[in-house]
Amino acid sequence: MSETTAEPKTEKMGFETEVSRLLHMMVHSVYSDREIFLRELISNASDACDKLRYEALTNPGLKTGKDFGIAITVDKAAKTITVADNGVGMNREELIANLGTIARSGTANFVNELTGDSKKDVQLIGQFGVGFYSVFMVADSVVVTTKKAGDTTAWRWTSTGEGTYEIGEAEKASEGTNIVLNIKDDADEFLEQYRLKNIVTTYSDHIAVPITLAIKGGDEADKEAEEAKVVNNGSAIWARPKSDITDEQYAEFYKHVGHAFDEPAHRLHYKVEGMQEYTVLLFIPTAKPMDLFDPARKNRVKLYVKRVFISDEGTDLLPGWLRFMRGVVDSQDLPLNVSREMLQNNPVVARMSKAITNKVLGELETLATKETEKFEKIWTEFGAVIKEGIYEDFARRDQLLKLARFKSTNGDGWTSLADYVARMKDKQSKIYYITGLDEKNLRRSPQIEGFKSRGLEVLILPDAVDDFWLQGAPDFEGKPFASVTRGSSDLDDIAESDTAEKKDKAPEGEVTTLITLMKEVLGDKVSDVRASSRLTETASCLVASDTGMDMAMERLLKAHNQLDSVTAKVLEINPSHGLIKTLAHKAGDKGALDSLTDPVWLVFDQARILEGDTLDDPSAFARRLSSALEKGLA
Numbered sequence: 001m002s003e004t005t006a007e008p009k010t011e012k013m014g015f016e017t018e019v020s021r022l023l024h025m026m027v028h029s030v031y032s033d034r035e036i037f038l039r040e041l042i043s044n045a046s047d048a049c050d051k052l053r054y055e056a057l058t059n060p061g062l063k064t065g066k067d068f069g070i071a072i073t074v075d076k077a078a079k080t081i082t083v084a085d086n087g088v089g090m091n092r093e094e095l096i097a098n099l100g101t102i103a104r105s106g107t108a109n110f111v112n113e114l115t116g117d118s119k120k121d122v123q124l125i126g127q128f129g130v131g132f133y134s135v136f137m138v139a140d141s142v143v144v145t146t147k148k149a150g151d152t153t154a155w156r157w158t159s160t161g162e163g164t165y166e167i168g169e170a171e172k173a174s175e176g177t178n179i180v181l182n183i184k185d186d187a188d189e190f191l192e193q194y195r196l197k198n199i200v201t202t203y204s205d206h207i208a209v210p211i212t213l214a215i216k217g218g219d220e221a222d223k224e225a226e227e228a229k230v231v232n233n234g235s236a237i238w239a240r241p242k243s244d245i246t247d248e249q250y251a252e253f254y255k256h257v258g259h260a261f262d263e264p265a266h267r268l269h270y271k272v273e274g275m276q277e278y279t280v281l282l283f284i285p286t287a288k289p290m291d292l293f294d295p296a297r298k299n300r301v302k303l304y305v306k307r308v309f310i311s312d313e314g315t316d317l318l319p320g321w322l323r324f325m326r327g328v329v330d331s332q333d334l335p336l337n338v339s340r341e342m343l344q345n346n347p348v349v350a351r352m353s354k355a356i357t358n359k360v361l362g363e364l365e366t367l368a369t370k371e372t373e374k375f376e377k378i379w380t381e382f383g384a385v386i387k388e389g390i391y392e393d394f395a396r397r398d399q400l401l402k403l404a405r406f407k408s409t410n411g412d413g414w415t416s417l418a419d420y421v422a423r424m425k426d427k428q429s430k431i432y433y434i435t436g437l438d439e440k441n442l443r444r445s446p447q448i449e450g451f452k453s454r455g456l457e458v459l460i461l462p463d464a465v466d467d468f469w470l471q472g473a474p475d476f477e478g479k480p481f482a483s484v485t486r487g488s489s490d491l492d493d494i495a496e497s498d499t500a501e502k503k504d505k506a507p508e509g510e511v512t513t514l515i516t517l518m519k520e521v522l523g524d525k526v527s528d529v530r531a532s533s534r535l536t537e538t539a540s541c542l543v544a545s546d547t548g549m550d551m552a553m554e555r556l557l558k559a560h561n562q563l564d565s566v567t568a569k570v571l572e573i574n575p576s577h578g579l580i581k582t583l584a585h586k587a588g589d590k591g592a593l594d595s596l597t598d599p600v601w602l603v604f605d606q607a608r609i610l611e612g613d614t615l616d617d618p619s620a621f622a623r624r625l626s627s628a629l630e631k632g633l634a
């Protein structure tokens with residue numbers, strides 16, 4: 001890991017604007033936990049060793065036969081800290097991409113949230129983490145010298161963190177990366193042995209490569225410190241007995257392995273022996289990982305084989321609907337030289353995946369019954385993802401339906417389907433639901449009025465995924481799911497609750513005449529007009545026909561250009577609403593077709609607005625509304 005300096009030809013380059021903003025913030029930071037810079041450097045160095053170890057397995061040209069390690073050396077006289085690793089290193093392009101731009105989504109989010117107010121911005125550091133750039137909290141200038149494994153040229157990157165950096169060729173005998181920090185005057189504390197040792201044990205004890213610390217140039221009493229000594233535990237945390245690991249150590253490992261900045265909400269640590277042998281250490285995050293809704297839906301659990309890192313991308317270790325989980329699976333059965341391609345459709349991986357998925361599901365079930373509050377927090381963050389399993393994972397559909405929690409008209413909290421069924425009314429045979437994209441709006445939907453007035457509970461399903469799983473899950477324990485915005489509502493069999501206000505209805509004959517007139521006015525804009533039993537407060541609403549696609553689903557497909565046009569809806573009118581009663585009363589009059597045309601359109605357009613639809617002809621709507629108001633006020 002030694003390095004010699006030569007006179008390099010250097011090139012000055014500007015940081016990406018976002019990086020400059022970030023660096024400005026770092027340089028002037030008043031963040032109190034500046035010590036995290038070392039955690040970030042060690043984490044990167046350990047990842048670099050893991051990467052090279054893996055690449056050397058499949059690329060014989062890279063066989064190094066060496067021991068990996070991270071060396072921290074302090075030169076007290078020169079006021080520098082050097083963090084050196086013998087990992088994979090970087091070539092020129094990688095240096096520019098990694099330390100000149102913002103490649104990570106986490107950091108990009110950080111920069112987007114920056115306000116310019118340093119007190120507010122400082123709090124963001126803890127929330128997002130800032131990776132390598134955090135070195136500028138403690139260093140005036142930084143020199144990175146690196147040589148990519150397999151390359152002959154080394155590169156040096158130098159910066160004071162102010163707008164530009166310099167890059168040029170360098171001399172470096174061994175592959176890997178050396179990072180030299182010229183420590184700021186006010187960051188002297190980080191030159192002390194006890195301080196550095198303490199930081200390593202706090203944040204990086206679990207790192208599986210040995211980390212050594214040596215302090216040079218101290219006074220006589222520090223002579224002993226000059227010798228590099230291993231300061232971390234060094235054993236893979238997942239291989240240690242649970243009883244030896246503290247909650248803090250688990251949490252630090254979670255942050256390292258998951259590139260996360262939150263605390264883990266829950267962990268699972270166990271070992272399997274027998275037919276298959278592997279160790280699992282998985283975490284459920286508290287907050288949604290940045291890439292949760294990334295279309296690639298990649299599983300991020302790291303696969304190790306006999307402690308050697310193999311891959312953390314697309315290993316099929318967990319299904320897509322558990323992609324929020326972070327952690328490690330270490331197999332004893334896979335061959336060490338397994339390539340990433342071989343991992344796809346691999347029977348050993350498939351067996352592990354099945355068993356681990358069952359274990360996670362079992363754990364979630366236990367939490368749901370024994371630690372409800374914790375489970376509901378997890379569900380609030382990740383329920384929308386877990387529900388993908390209901391339509392994707394047929395074999396586990398019933399189990400997932402049992403586990404799932406939903407909002408409903410029965411209060412604000414979560415309910416299980418089993419609890420919903422237990423609350424069903426005598427004559428109720430279906431599980432009613434409404435889907436859409438906003439819980440508050442759904443709760444105000446006119447279509448659920450008649451259900452509420454009959455004491456019938458309606459599930460409120462605000463996630464886009466709800467429309468999909470409902471396609472694949474027609475019932476729960478024999479009780480079919482029924483959309484309240486589709487088909488005739490068959491509510492007439494169930495009496496309104498005693499507390500529901502009894503309202504006079506327009507006579508049936510008048511309503512029939514009005515319906516005929518409305519059909520004539522609206523033509524093919526509606527597929528039918530009928531009297532509604534699902535409305536109590538609102539004059540009209542739209543529903544899909546019995547055979548039509550659910551309206552929320554149709555809107556979703558249309559928004560994603562999966563449907564060219566939407567089908568005409570059924571317009572339902574409320575015979576006990578004042579406006580409908582007046583219209584019904586006038587519908588038989590001479591010339592009614594003419595005089596009621598505008599009001600009929602208004603009733604229809606109102607229903608469309610309530611659905612959040614845009615009107616075909618807003619100016620006609622405005623004209624009719626003005627004219628109706630004018631007449632009403634005259």
Ligand SMILES: Nc1ncnc2c1ncn2[C@@H]1O[C@H](COP(=O)(O)OP(=O)(O)OP(=O)(O)O)[C@@H](O)[C@H]1O
Nearest residue numbers: 044045048087089090098104130131132133177259
């Ligand atoms: N010692 C190193 N050896 C090889 N590559 C490195 C080293 N340090 C940093 N890098 C490269 O620079 C990239 C950016 O590092 P940075 O610390 O900013 O973010 P990160 O490590 O990707 O994310 P996080 O901080 O969330 O772990 C890394 O992903 C890695 O590719």
